[in-house]
Amino acid sequence: MRIDLSGRHAIVTGSTAGIGFAIAKGLANAGAEVTISGRTQARVDQAIEAIKQDHPDARLSGVAADLGSAEGCQALIEAQPDTDILINNLGIFGPQDFFDITDATWEQFFQVNVMSAVRLSRHYVRGMKQRDWGRVQFISSESALNIPTEMIHYGMTKTALQSISRGLAKALAGTNVTVNAILPGPTxxxxxxxxxxxxxxxxxxxxxxxxxxxxxxxxxxxxxxxxATPDEVAHMSVYVASEQASATTGAALRVEGGIVDTMA
The missing domain is CATH 1.10.1220 (Arc Repressor Mutant)
Structure with missing residues (x-):
């Protein structure tokens, strides 16, 4: 099977490092034009340069914005008004005792991990639906199912992403726009x-x-x-973004090494 995303455009949020960077690199290698996003222009430029070192012909652009805010999401939308593939990868995490997590931290995690994906999906999926083709992914986590006691606030946001992903897939029933959640484990x-x-x-x-x-x-x-390695997660993401994954939607696709002890 050869995945060819030539002629498609992708946006990958939080893609200057880690899983997001690996996904952006994988999509570019498959022929997609990819918009890299990060908080600073320096990080965005570094990511673009790193991908071009391995793939000199990669078609890349970059947007520096804080997508954890409505203003940052709007800046990305204005810079790149449309896309075929949206990878909602942006996320923050960090261990903290439940009794020490302030209201401000709960709100920060919700805005960055959840609302960034909601705002961008709300905008970009309209165009996908009109064109009757699109791919939306929410990068969740095994922590959505196996809530870590040391990161309850993080687990909450990842569970929320799965709910949004499943609901949005159902809202797009009968179209050629697929929506899925990807669940990495520790990477x-x-x-x-x-x-x-x-x-x-x-x-x-x-x-x-x-x-x-x-x-x-x-x-x-x-x-x-x-x-796991970021590339191992990216392989799943690139496949789900492809034409070949046209019957995969509304799914929670695990790349977590078998941590979640269920077969469903």
Missing amino acids: RSEGVLGMIAEAAEEEGVSQEEMESRFTQENRPSSIIQRL
């Missing part, structure tokens, strides 16, 4: 590796040992018994 992204490096320094152990301990202690049900 070797910039943010996760930074968190593990900090823990390794505190414990006085190597990064490799801490990665192994993280999986064993925090995700013992993992079947692969390791962190």
Whole structure:
């Protein structure tokens, strides 16, 4: 099977690093024109340059905006009014005791992780529906199902994304616009590796040992018994964005190494 996204345009939010960057790179490699988004122009430019080093012919553009606000989402919409593929990847996370999470932090997580996806989907799906073709993805997490006690606020936002994804797919019944949620597990992204490096320094152990301990202690049900790579998640995303995935919609597609102990 050869995935060819030539002639399609994609927007990937939060795509200057980690899973978002890997998805943007994968879509560009499949022939799509891709808009990279990030909070600063410097990060956006670095991401574009990094992709072009491996794929010199990649068609890329960039928008620097804080998509955790209505104003930031509007800035992206004005810069890129239409798209065929929307990957709602933007998200923040961080461990925090439930009793220490302030109202402001709950609101921040909701605005960044959930409302950015709502605002952008509300705009871009209109055009997809008119053209009767489109692909929308919400990058959720296994934490949507396996709520982590150390990140309840994060898990809440990922569960919300799955609800929105399923509902929007049903709202588009009978069209050629598909909507799906992708559920990564712990992934070797910039943010996760930074968190593990900090823990390794505190414990006085190597990064490799801490990665192994993280999986064993925090995700013992993992079947692969390791962190996934961003590219492994991106492979699923690129397929779901393709013509070949036309009958896959309303789904929660897991790329979490078997952590969630169900077959459904």
